[in-house]
Amino acid sequence: xxxxxxxxxxxxxxxxxxxxxxxxxxxxxxxxxxxxxxxxxxxxxxxxxxxxxxxxxxxxxxxxxxxxxxxxxxxxxxxxxxxxxxxxxxxxxxxxxxxxxxxxxxxxxxxxxxxxxxxxxxxxxxxxxxxxxxxxxxxxxxxxxxxxxxxxxxxxxxxxxxxxxxxxxxxxxxxxxxxxxxxxxxxxxxxxxxxxxxxxxxxxxxxxxxxxxxxxxxxxxxxxxxxxxxxxxxxxxxxxxxxxxxxxxxxxxxxxxxxxxxxxxxxxxxxxxxxxxxxxxxxxxxxxxxx
Amino acid sequence: xxxxxxxxxxxxxxxxxxxxxxxxxxxxxxxxxxxxxxxxxxxxxxxxxxxxxxxxxxxxxxxxxxxxxxxxxxxxxxxxxxxxxxxxxxxxxxxxxxxxxxxxxxxxxxxxxxxxxxxxxxxxxxxxxxxxxxxxxxxxxxxxxxxxxxxxxxxxxxxxxxxxxxxxxxxxxxxxxxxxxxxxxxxxxxxxxxxxxxxxxxxxxxxxxxxxxxxxxxxxxxxxxxxxxxxxxxxxxxxxxxxxxxxxxxxxxxxxxxxxxxxxxxxxxxxxxxxxxxxxxxxxxxxxxxxxxxxxxxxxxxxxx
Numbered sequence: 001x002x003x004x005x006x007x008x009x010x011x012x013x014x015x016x017x018x019x020x021x022x023x024x025x026x027x028x029x030x031x032x033x034x035x036x037x038x039x040x041x042x043x044x045x046x047x048x049x050x051x052x053x054x055x056x057x058x059x060x061x062x063x064x065x066x067x068x069x070x071x072x073x074x075x076x077x078x079x080x081x082x083x084x085x086x087x088x089x090x091x092x093x094x095x096x097x098x099x100x101x102x103x104x105x106x107x108x109x110x111x112x113x114x115x116x117x118x119x120x121x122x123x124x125x126x127x128x129x130x131x132x133x134x135x136x137x138x139x140x141x142x143x144x145x146x147x148x149x150x151x152x153x154x155x156x157x158x159x160x161x162x163x164x165x166x167x168x169x170x171x172x173x174x175x176x177x178x179x180x181x182x183x184x185x186x187x188x189x190x191x192x193x194x195x196x197x198x199x200x201x202x203x204x205x206x207x208x209x210x211x212x213x214x215x216x217x218x219x220x221x222x223x224x225x226x227x228x229x230x231x232x233x234x235x236x237x238x239x240x241x242x243x244x245x246x247x248x249x250x251x252x253x254x255x256x257x258x259x260x261x262x263x264x265x266x267x268x269x270x271x272x273x274x275x276x277x278x279x280x281x282x283x284x285x286x287x288x289x290x291x
Numbered sequence: 292x293x294x295x296x297x298x299x300x301x302x303x304x305x306x307x308x309x310x311x312x313x314x315x316x317x318x319x320x321x322x323x324x325x326x327x328x329x330x331x332x333x334x335x336x337x338x339x340x341x342x343x344x345x346x347x348x349x350x351x352x353x354x355x356x357x358x359x360x361x362x363x364x365x366x367x368x369x370x371x372x373x374x375x376x377x378x379x380x381x382x383x384x385x386x387x388x389x390x391x392x393x394x395x396x397x398x399x400x401x402x403x404x405x406x407x408x409x410x411x412x413x414x415x416x417x418x419x420x421x422x423x424x425x426x427x428x429x430x431x432x433x434x435x436x437x438x439x440x441x442x443x444x445x446x447x448x449x450x451x452x453x454x455x456x457x458x459x460x461x462x463x464x465x466x467x468x469x470x471x472x473x474x475x476x477x478x479x480x481x482x483x484x485x486x487x488x489x490x491x492x493x494x495x496x497x498x499x500x501x502x503x504x505x506x507x508x509x510x511x512x513x514x515x516x517x518x519x520x521x522x523x524x525x526x527x528x529x530x531x532x533x534x535x536x537x538x539x540x541x542x543x544x545x546x547x548x549x550x551x552x553x554x555x556x557x558x559x560x561x562x563x564x565x566x567x568x569x570x571x572x573x574x575x576x577x578x579x580x581x582x583x584x585x586x587x588x589x590x591x592x593x594x595x596x
Contacts, residue, residue, distance in 0.1 A: 052411060053594060070591075071416040075312065078410035087329070087406035094328050101321035102415055104312050138409075 007117035018044040020205035036202035088127040111144035130162035222269035240277035251277040322423035341443035386436035390428035398502035495582035502586040
């Protein structure tokens with residue numbers, strides 16, 4: 001069974017189209033990165049999956065309709081939005097008591113064990129904790145819930161490097177067990193690059209790339225080409241072209257690597273370069289021009 | 292944890308309790324507890340006000356001869372009735388104030404601070420949350436106000452007793468005249484009928500606005516009724532809406548305790564049958580239920596502000 005399945009998913013706010021017929025399928029046990037520019041519809045897509053907002057089209061999460069069955073669905077789904085959403089007035093001990101009180105799949109001992117590794121005091125209020133500590137606290141709660149889907153919306157926004165690194169390490173080592181599914185949106189793509197199994201690009205409410213990391217490796221190639229061979233490279237219809245250190249760097253989609261090797265050194269583009277190649281080509285220039 | 296054996300052992304178990312759930316009573320219990328954590332003033336403020344009132348009485352009973360229980364006891368009525376009434380009024384006014392303040396913020400604050408995203412990531416329905424929040428102003432605060440009033444009145448009696456002991460009066464006489472439960476029973480009846488049942492649509496209206504408004508809920512609580520009043524008077528020259536509101540605010544004791552009572556007073560003769568037979572009561576409760584339902588629906592649709 002697919003963990004998330006959407007067909008023709010649409011969401012409008014007045015005249016603004018946030019999701020414009022999204023089709024996607026996320027299998028169980030995957031770690032999916034949903035990457036897109038600001039206002040592309042990332043958060044809206046997550047909100048529809050979490051039953052936080054009504055939508056048009058078809059959407060199933062763990063076999064349920066998230067809008068009509070949100071409170072049932074939330075037994076099996078965890079959600080972390082950016083760091084500011086834990087209530088500021090609550091104490092750490094109260095938060096644990098509360099979740100233990102209402103969540104059927106929360107294991108208090110796990111949360112306590114994770115918190116013991118941090119410097120968070122039980123009687124502190126959330127408002128007294130640093131941003132990094134609030135994220136650790138939320139992660140402690142989330143990791144103690146035996147959920148089947150974890151949705152992360154910019155989970156490390158505004159955190160320093162140490163906390164960000166720790167966050168993904170804990171997630172991968174102590175939480176992910178290949179039966180759970182994780183969907184993450186972030187602007188810090190280089191941080192999730194090595195943990196993702198699948199990658200989706202979203203732009204102006206549409207999915208413009210949906211592939212596993214293996215598929216990306218076989219499909220996309222980046223070649224640094226000397227000026228004299230640039231014309232030959234352009235003939236192969238690259239997805240994008242940019243210049244760096246006197247060479248033209250081309251990204252190709254679906255061209256045989258053996259063929260490309262003749263032009264220069266071939267490697268797999270990283271997510272950031274791929275993002276610029278696929279999405280930057282369409283509106284990156286326009287964005288740059290307005291700045 | 293991620294060894295194949297661990298996963299295999301883990302799988303059937305996780306499927307076995309995917310339908311596990313907490314009973315509804317637990318969900319509502321923890322949702323109410325959460326409200327007390329968030330707003331400690333709802334239990335602390337009435338206590339603080341009662342304590343200040345007691346302190347004031349202590350000072351008066353010791354230093355102001357006119358207030359000394361031994362002096363006033365010579366009269367033939369309860370020498371402490373005036374003090375009891377003052378204590379009751381200040382505690383009750385605090386309660387009303389808290390009911391309004393609490394309701395205004397109940398469904399607005401969580402959207403403003405974005406914590407609604409956290410609450411909604413947990414398996415608690417909007418209906419449960421709204422009911423837990425309605426419980427505070429409609430049931431907890433009136434009952435708690437009654438309890439604090441009774442305790443404070445007992446405190447007054449204790450202070451008076453000590454003063455009488457020191458000034459050489461008769462404690463037996465003081466207690467015989469002052470330990471009267473009838474006013475408290477009347478107060479309890481008044482709270483149940485007026486503050487819980489009759490005023491229910493008012494609190495539910497505030498809760499509804501709290502769930503609806505994007506900013507300054509207080510303005511939106513007051514503005515629509517004012518606008519309706521103005522438009523009605525300008526267009527039709529009538530004040531039906533204003534009259535209806537007035538009877539909701541002021542007509543309550545009239546409705547619960549027979550004719551001839553002061554407007555906001557508690558009355559002396561409870562008339563529960565007449566109260567329950569009043570169609571306005573049931574209409575009001577119907578409106579209250581509709582507003583609560585609306586508040587729950589709004590909470591479901593609204594995103595953080």
